[in-house]
Amino acid sequence: MSDPTPLKIALAGASGRMGRMLVEQVLQAPDLQLAGALVHAGSDSLGLDAGAFKGLRTGVPMSSDPDLALGAAQVLIDYSRVEASLALLQRAVARGLPIVIGTTGFSAEQRAQMQVAGQLIPVLWAPNTSVGVNVVMDLLRQAALRLGAEYDVEIVEAHHRHKVDAPSGTALQMGEVIAQARGQALAEVATLSREGHTGARERGRIGFATVRGGDIVGDHTVMFCGEGERIEIAHKSSSRLHYAQGALLAARWLARQPAGFYSMADALGLT
Numbered sequence: 001m002s003d004p005t006p007l008k009i010a011l012a013g014a015s016g017r018m019g020r021m022l023v024e025q026v027l028q029a030p031d032l033q034l035a036g037a038l039v040h041a042g043s044d045s046l047g048l049d050a051g052a053f054k055g056l057r058t059g060v061p062m063s064s065d066p067d068l069a070l071g072a073a074q075v076l077i078d079y080s081r082v083e084a085s086l087a088l089l090q091r092a093v094a095r096g097l098p099i100v101i102g103t104t105g106f107s108a109e110q111r112a113q114m115q116v117a118g119q120l121i122p123v124l125w126a127p128n129t130s131v132g133v134n135v136v137m138d139l140l141r142q143a144a145l146r147l148g149a150e151y152d153v154e155i156v157e158a159h160h161r162h163k164v165d166a167p168s169g170t171a172l173q174m175g176e177v178i179a180q181a182r183g184q185a186l187a188e189v190a191t192l193s194r195e196g197h198t199g200a201r202e203r204g205r206i207g208f209a210t211v212r213g214g215d216i217v218g219d220h221t222v223m224f225c226g227e228g229e230r231i232e233i234a235h236k237s238s239s240r241l242h243y244a245q246g247a248l249l250a251a252r253w254l255a256r257q258p259a260g261f262y263s264m265a266d267a268l269g270l271t
């Protein structure tokens with residue numbers, strides 16, 4: 001029998017592109033309740049109702065006070081900025097609050113902090129919460145296993161002009177999935193950008209290229225380039241809805257898990 005009590009969700013980065021999409025989706029879900037909306041101390045949205053951007057009155061204010069925004073929450077979902085996410089992670093640990101982190105741009109050391117927190121609370125980090133993208137990760141693993149390092153891999157990603165990190169978290173995760181399937185460490189084989197007299201392409205490298213412009217939501221194309229053929233596996237987003245839906249799926253799942261460091265693949269049963 002399903003639990004009739006709604007799961008109380010707090011959102012960090014609630015005034016952002018993802019935050020707003022999540023506010024809308026939480027308000028529409030009968031099994032979820034918006035319990036808090038956290039924004040930057042300097043945010044233009046501070047003090048507004050979390051639904052104001054849609055002309056809705058939720059009774060939940062956009063607040064920069066973590067005690068107020070997280071106090072009643074059972075799960076925290078964060079799409080903000082690296083520094084804010086890491087500070088929130090420590091607050092989540094102090095409260096024993098499960099946290100879904102969708103923010104991208106973390107260094108390897110910062111990701112290790114999430115793993116450490118996962119020893120104390122449930123932490124799910126996903127550079128892409130879309131179910132479709134995570135199925136694509138599985139396709140990439142299979143392609144890399146079958147094609148091997150003889151095929152040159154190039155990952156091209158395109159995003160809107162506001163994006164602050166590059167390559168995208170999704171592109172880097174795609175690279176990690178492919179490197180792991182080929183028995184490589186991405187840090188040792190990644191070519192993150194190219195310019196000038198680069199010389200010929202080295203065998204076994206995984207190349208990245210970044211496009212930024214306009215309102216592109218998020219496109220990723222992975223090319224496996226061989227002799228006389230090229231295989232392309234691509235995912236293109238035309239809306240942020242599927243990221244938000246995946247984040248809510250992850251939150252519902254994470255609320256039932258013990259402490260651990262999890263991925264979308266865990267939440268989707270793809271591992």
Ligand SMILES: NC(=O)C1=CN([C@@H]2O[C@H](COP(=O)(O)OP(=O)(O)OC[C@H]3O[C@@H](n4cnc5c(N)ncnc54)[C@H](OP(=O)(O)O)[C@@H]3O)[C@@H](O)[C@H]2O)C=CC1
Pocket residue numbers: 012013014015016017018019039040041042043044045079080081082083084101102103104105126127128129130243
């Ligand atoms: N995992 C996934 O599937 C997806 C991940 N992302 C990632 O999520 C993150 C957010 O993306 P998006 O919503 O487009 O970004 P936005 O810039 O639209 O939103 C960022 C939010 O974070 C807040 N913020 C900014 N700086 C700080 C800070 N220093 N401290 C606290 N809060 C801060 C902003 O508040 P304000 O501006 O009001 O001050 C805003 O609410 C990015 O890392 C992006 O790559 C995005 C889409 C999907």
Ligand SMILES: O=C(O)C1=N[C@H](C(=O)O)C[C@H](O)C1
Pocket residue numbers: 104127128159163167168169170171217218219
């Ligand atoms: O900033 C974005 O917009 C997105 N960021 C994520 C990433 O860096 O991979 C996910 C998605 O591509 C949208």
